[in-house]
Amino acid sequence: MSEITGVVLDAMGGDHAPAEMVKGAVDAINRSRQVKVFLVGREETVKHELEKYTYDKNRIQVVNASEVIETAEPPVNAIRRKKDSSIVVGMKLVKSGEADAFVSAGSSGAILVGGQTLIGRIKGIERPPLAPLIPTAKGASLLIDCGANVDARPSHLVQFARMGSIYMEHVIGIKNPKAAIVNIGAEEEKGNALVKETFPLLKKLTDINFIGSIEARDIPYGKADVIVSEAFAGNVILKLYEGLGAVLIGKIKEGMMSTLRSKIGAFLVKPALKETVKQFDAAEYGGAPLLGLKGLVVKTHGSAKAKEISNSIIQCITFKEQRINEKIMACIQADSGSDE
C-alpha cells in the first residue's frame, strides 16, 4: 500500500471560502486515493458545505477553528493573537506531524509569518522563498522568490537557486533544470549591486545547472526553468504577468467584437483560443510552495477556486513522495562550512 499524504486545507481563507475550498477538497480526494484532507475552519459552516457532496468520509476530516485571519490584518499580530484561527490551528497540525502540508488562499503575510514561526525553517535555510510556477511558451518556469523576502542577501538567492532546482527536477520532472538570475542585461558585469555579488556565487555552484543572467524579455519564452530573483523584482514579474495577460486577452476579445466580420471570425476561433488561454492560466499550476520549511506550505491565489485548490492539494503528494525536504536538507548540509 502506498503512503497517504495528509494535507491541511484552510477552509476560511480566500475570496471564495468556504464554498470553493470545500469543493476543491472533495475534488482532490476523488482524483487521488493517496491523499487525506484536514478541513480547518468553523466546523458548522464547513460541515454545512460538505453536505452538498458525497465523498469518502474517512479521507476528509473537519477540524474546528473559530477565528479567521483577514487579509488586511498585520500578520505578526494576527498569528500571535488569533490562536484559534484556521491558519494557526492548521499549521500546528503540520508542526505536530499529524499532517504533511498546509494549503491556504488566505493572507500571504500571515502564511509567511506562520510558516516561519509555527512550522519553522529547515536547519541551515536562511529564508523561505515563495515560488510559483509561471506559464511560458514551453510550459512553466519556477519564479523564486516572488515576494517573501524583500531586500534579500546574495546567500539567500544562492539557496533559492538550489531549492528551486530541486523542486523543478523532482516535483515538476525537468531533468537538470536550467537556473538563471533575473538581470537587466545578459553580461556578467551588468546588474545592480545584489546581482553582481550573487552572480559569481551561483557560477561556482556545482550542484545546479546555472546558465547565467536572464532578461525579463526572455522569461516568457521559457529560456530558464528556475528564475532566481530578489522578492521585489519577482513580485513585479508575477503580477505583471497576471495583469498584462488579462489586459491583452481582454483587448483581443474587444477587437474581435468590433465588426460583424470579426464577430463571425471570433465564433470560429473561440474553441481553439480557449486552449491557448488555458495554457497561460495560473490556476492550472496550483499554488506557490513556500520552500525550506519543515513541512510543505502552499499559498494559492486569493481568488483561487476549486480547480486551483484541488491542483494544489494534488501537488503536495508529489512533494512528499519525492522527499523534497530531505533533498533540500542534504543539499544544504553538504554545503555547510564550505563557503560564506
Add this chain to the structure above:
Amino acid sequence: MSEITGVVLDAMGGDHAPAEMVKGAVDAINRSRQVKVFLVGREETVKHELEKYTYDKNRIQVVNASEVIETAEPPVNAIRRKKDSSIVVGMKLVKSGEADAFVSAGSSGAILVGGQTLIGRIKGIERPPLAPLIPTAKGASLLIDCGANVDARPSHLVQFARMGSIYMEHVIGIKNPKAAIVNIGAEEEKGNALVKETFPLLKKLTDINFIGSIEARDIPYGKADVIVSEAFAGNVILKLYEGLGAVLIGKIKEGMMSTLRSKIGAFLVKPALKETVKQFDAAEYGGAPLLGLKGLVVKTHGSAKAKEISNSIIQCITFKEQRINEKIMACIQADSGSDE
C-alpha cells in the same frame, strides 16, 4: 513664423542603420515643417542612402563622423576614445546649441554616458532617468526609470516623479497626471527599504498628483500615468512587457492556425486584431527620452525602423515647444534648499 527644432539623428546606431535611420529622417521632415535633421555618420554611406529619396535639401544636413560605437563596447571607454563617432559628434552639436535634440538607436550605455558627460545634467538634477512610454488599456504611461540608474536613492526617485509628471502633462497632454510608485502591495507600509523611504517624500510633494503605490498587476490597466520605479525593476517591467506581449500574441496566432475552423475564423478577425496589436506596439510611441539633460536625448529601440525613428524626431518638436527643460529647471530650483 514658428520655430524650427534641430534634431541630430545618429545614422549609424541600431540594427537597421543606416537605411531605416535615413528613411525615418526623410519621413519626419515630410511630416512636419518645423524640424531640421542633422544626419550624423559616415558621409558617403549616408549620402548614398539619401539619394533614394526626394526631400527638402535645406532640412537634412549630413554631418560626417568616421567612427561607430558598437553595442558591445564598454561605454565609458568608447565615449572617451571614439571622438569621431556618430554619438560623440552628434551630442556635441547639441552641447554647442546648433541642435536641440539627439536621437539614437545605438548603444544604450554609450548614450547614457555621452548624455551625462558631453551634454551634461540640468543644474540640480542628480541622475537622468530613461523614460519610455508603455502601452496600457487606456493609452500609455511613462515608465521612469527603465534602466539608467540602478541602486538609485530616494531623492532620485523624487526627481523622477517630478520630471515624469512634467513630461506627461506637457508633451503627452495629460492634465494633472497621476504618479504612482511601483510597489509589492497597495499599502504605505509595504515595500522594500527604498520604497518605504521614498513613499513619504513623494506624499509630501505638492507639485505632482501622487496617488500612492501601484502593483505591477495594475500597470497595464493604466491606473497611473507616471510609473516611478528604480531602474532594475523598471527594466524588468519594460522587458517583460515586450516579451510577454510577443509570446502571448504568438501563442494566439498559433492557436488560430490549429484547426481548419479556426483558420477561417483567423482570416475574418485579422483586420480587427491588427488594430489591437498596433495599440500595444511600442514603435507607435517613439523612443524613450533621457530626462534632466541640457538638451533632449532620445533612445529608441535597437531594432527601431523608420516609423519609430520618425515618431521620435517628431516628439522632439513638442519637447522644445513646450520648453520642458525650462519647466524642469523651474521645478527643481523652486525646491532647492527646501528638503533633503
